[in-house]
Each structure stands twice: as structure tokens, then as C-alpha cells.
Amino acid sequence: MLGNDVVDLRDPESDPESFRPRFDERVFAEEERREIAHDPRPLARRWAHWAAKEAAYKLARRLDPGFVFSPRTLVARFDPLSEAATRGPGVVERRGRLELPRTVGPEISTLELRSTESAACVHVVALPGGFDWGAVDVGVARIDPAREDAGRVARALAITDVARSLGVAAERLAIAKVGRVPVVELDGERTSLVLSLSHHGAWVAFACAPGPARTGRVRGEAAAERTPGVASSGGWRPVRDGPRKDAAGGRRAAPDWRTSTGGTA
Amino acid sequence: MDQSEVMERVVKILTPWVKDEAALANVSMETNILEDLKVNSARLVDVVIAFEDDFDIEIADEDVDQVNTVGDAVNLISSKL
Ligand SMILES: CC(C)(COP(=O)(O)OP(=O)(O)OC[C@H]1O[C@@H](n2cnc3c(N)ncnc32)[C@H](O)[C@@H]1OP(=O)(O)O)[C@@H](O)C(=O)NCCC(=O)NCCS
Numbered sequence: 001m002l003g004n005d006v007v008d009l010r011d012p013e014s015d016p017e018s019f020r021p022r023f024d025e026r027v028f029a030e031e032e033r034r035e036i037a038h039d040p041r042p043l044a045r046r047w048a049h050w051a052a053k054e055a056a057y058k059l060a061r062r063l064d065p066g067f068v069f070s071p072r073t074l075v076a077r078f079d080p081l082s083e084a085a086t087r088g089p090g091v092v093e094r095r096g097r098l099e100l101p102r103t104v105g106p107e108i109s110t111l112e113l114r115s116t117e118s119a120a121c122v123h124v125v126a127l128p129g130g131f132d133w134g135a136v137d138v139g140v141a142r143i144d145p146a147r148e149d150a151g152r153v154a155r156a157l158a159i160t161d162v163a164r165s166l167g168v169a170a171e172r173l174a175i176a177k178v179g180r181v182p183v184v185e186l187d188g189e190r191t192s193l194v195l196s197l198s199h200h201g202a203w204v205a206f207a208c209a210p211g212p213a214r215t216g217r218v219r220g221e222a223a224a225e226r227t228p229g230v231a232s233s234g235g236w237r238p239v240r241d242g243p244r245k246d247a248a249g250g251r252r253a254a255p256d257w258r259t260s261t262g263g264t265a
Numbered sequence: 266m267d268q269s270e271v272m273e274r275v276v277k278i279l280t281p282w283v284k285d286e287a288a289l290a291n292v293s294m295e296t297n298i299l300e301d302l303k304v305n306s307a308r309l310v311d312v313v314i315a316f317e318d319d320f321d322i323e324i325a326d327e328d329v330d331q332v333n334t335v336g337d338a339v340n341l342i343s344s345k346l
Pocket of ligand 1: 151198299
């Protein structure tokens with residue numbers, strides 16, 4: 001299980017001044033507000049906390065459809081940045097934790113966080129504590145939001161990368177949706193891979209990891225509406241994307257960052 | 266305040282943050298705020314604060330969780346007036 005979230009730091013909407021004065025109080029716990037104010041990179045720090053909350057929510061909501069997004073209760077705690085945290089020119093990684101306000105799924109309450117940050121964007125991945133980060137595939141890419149459909153590019157990026165990691169042809173993979181949650185299919189069959197997608201401004205991102213073997217239906221998933229192309233409330237929608245093939249596709253065959261965490265490739 | 270007036274004020278608050286102009290031009294009670302209007306989720310929190318200030322009401326996170334469409338927002342606000 002995992003969740004991810006990307007924030008475009010250069011998007012005008014990321015300017016803290018564009019928010020109402022009560023936003024910070026509603027969203028960030030007092031200790032988070034303090035950490036943001038004292039951080040040498042306050043903008044990245046602020047959005048790392050936000051992205052951690054969103055990533056945690058995406059993870060928790062998959063396991064518990066009744067989990068409410070109550071941002072101030074999802075408190076991210078990051079370690080201080082150190083030299084060792086540098087991932088390349090201008091890119092740093094913060095590590096942290098987030099305690100969920102209640103246990104979800106199979107006894108998950110503590111999440112580990114990794115926030116990869118440049119001057120342009122912040123990308124946070126949340127995993128259950130103790131999960132193998134080396135098994136997580138992560139990609140972050142810049143797009144032209146005026147010309148490209150961010151959701152589509154995020155899915156194509158994930159397909160290309162996950163196919164490479166699995167050693168299969170990208171044409172064999174597809175991404176479908178259960179409700180709003182993306183799932184990975186191989187040769188038309190749902191896999192146990194857990195995929196999280198995110199897009200904001202000029203950035204798209206995904207994180208993908210092996211999940212538990214599927215033994216049944218996901219809670220909240222509609223029964224038997226598995227037939228591709230048959231829409232049903234909460235069931236499968238005909239949202240299928242093969243690997244990206246448009247003119248700019250070659251450019252995105254490799255993500256701008258193939259970060260993280262090891263990856264499975 | 267009648268529902269059409271609430272709707273008008275809701276749309277006015279959302280308008281600066283809408284990314285899909287066509288969806289805004291055809292806005293209805295069924296329009297999805299995140300998926301159709303493409304308002305981002307951080308901005309949604311800000312919009313909720315704007316609803317609170319503008320209508321002088323309080324909206325809990327649990328209430329926001331039930332809001333997907335413009336109509337959900339209008340009904341929620343109307344129920345608190
Ligand atoms: C799910 C949510 C966190 C997504 O955040 P976002 O900033 O709008 O969008 P992102 O680009 O980061 O993520 C979108 C992707 O997340 C995935 N997603 C959507 N809902 C999801 C869920 N419940 N669980 C896991 N993943 C989900 C989808 O893949 C989606 O991609 P798509 O839009 O191309 O289909 C957000 O839509 C949401 O529901 N927030 C909670 C409600 C809220 O904001 N309340 C305010 C409280 S005051």
C-alpha cells in the first residue's frame with residue numbers, strides 16, 4: 001500500500017500569499033507551522049507537509065473508504081535535512097513519519113515519508129512503516145499543462161516505467177480505475193501492484209509497489225462490474241491508457257527524475 | 266437565501282480557481298469540483314474557508330468529505346443557513 005503527491009512550487013497557486021489567512025491554521029498542526037517558519041526552504045517545506053497529508057490520505061482511503069481527509073490531524077514529522085540527503089544538483093530528500101489518527105487496513109498506523117524536493121517541485125511518497133523502499137518504483141516528470149492532459153501523462157509515465165521494472169512490454173499493461181483509485185492491469189487482468197498517481201501544475205508523478213496478493217474484492221468495490229467498458233457506480237470505468245505514443249511521447253519515455261528509493265528496475 | 270442565490274455565490278467563489286473554462290461555462294449542480302472544474306485539493310480547503318467567511322457558517326472536514334459536486338456544496342451550505 002502507498003500514496004504519493006506532487007506539488008509544483010512555481011505554480012502561482014503555490015504562493016502562500018494566495019491563500020486565506022486561516023488556511024495554515026486549518027491545514028497544519030502548530031508544530032508543522034513552526035517547522036515551516038524555521039526551515040531554510042520554507043516553500044518546499046510547507047508543500048512537503050501538505051503533500052505528505054495527501055499521500056497519507058490516498059494510502060489510508062484505499063484501505064478504509066470511511067477515512068476522512070482532516071489535514072490538521074495528519075501531522076508530518078520530517079528529520080532535519082543533512083548533506084547526505086542530497087540526491088543530485090539542487091535536489092534533496094527529506095525523510096519523515098506520519099502517525100495516522102487511527103489504524104487502517106492490516107494494523108497500519110505509522111507511515112514513513114520521503115519527500116524529494118527541487119526548486120521546482122516537491123514529491124512525497126508515503127509507505128507503511130517497515131515497508132521495503134527498494135521495492136518502490138517512482139517517476140516524476142515535467143509537462144506542458146497547456147498542451148498535455150496531466151492525468152493521461154501521469155498514467156503513461158507509470159506504464160512505461162512499471163513495464164520496464166517488470167520486464168514486460170508496455171503494451172501489455174493498462175491502468176483502469178476503481179472509483180477514483182487507479183489499478184494496474186497486465187494482459188487485461190488486475191495485478192496486485194499498488195499505484196498512486198498525482199499531478200499539479202507542470203508536474204506529474206507516480207509511485208508503484210507490489211501489494212499483497214489479491215484474495216478478493218477491495219472493500220467498497222462494486223461487485224462483478226469487471227467487464228471492461230461497462231460503466232457502473234463505483235465500478236470499472238473504461239479508462240484505459242496504453243503507453244504514451246503521441247509526438248512528445250519519446251521525450252517522456254524516461255521521467256525527469258527516476259528517483260527514489262531504489263526502484264525495482 | 267434561496268438555492269439559486271447560494272449557487273451563484275458558490276460559483277463566484279470557485280471561479281478564480283477553475284482550470285477548465287468550458288466546464289465553468291456549463292456549470293450545473295452536477296458539476297464535479299475537483300474532476301470537472303479541476304480545482305486543486307489545497308485550493309478546495311481555501312474555498313471551504315471562503316464559504317465559511319462568505320456565508321458565516323462552519324464547515325467540518327467530515328462535511329467537506331461528502332462534497333464532490335457544486336450541488337453538494339450548495340446543499341451543504343443551504344443546510345447550515
Ligand atoms: C484524492 C485527492 C487527495 C487527490 O488530490 P488532488 O490534489 O486533487 O490530485 P492529485 O493529482 O494529487 O491526485 C489525483 C489522483 O489521485 C488518485 N486518486 C483519486 N482519489 C483517490 C483516492 N480516494 N485514493 C487514492 N487515490 C486517489 C487518482 O489517480 C487521481 O488521478 P486522476 O485525477 O488523473 O484520476 C483529493 O481529490 C481529495 O479527495 N481530497 C479530499 C477532500 C478534500 O480536499 N477535503 C478538504 C478538507 S478541508
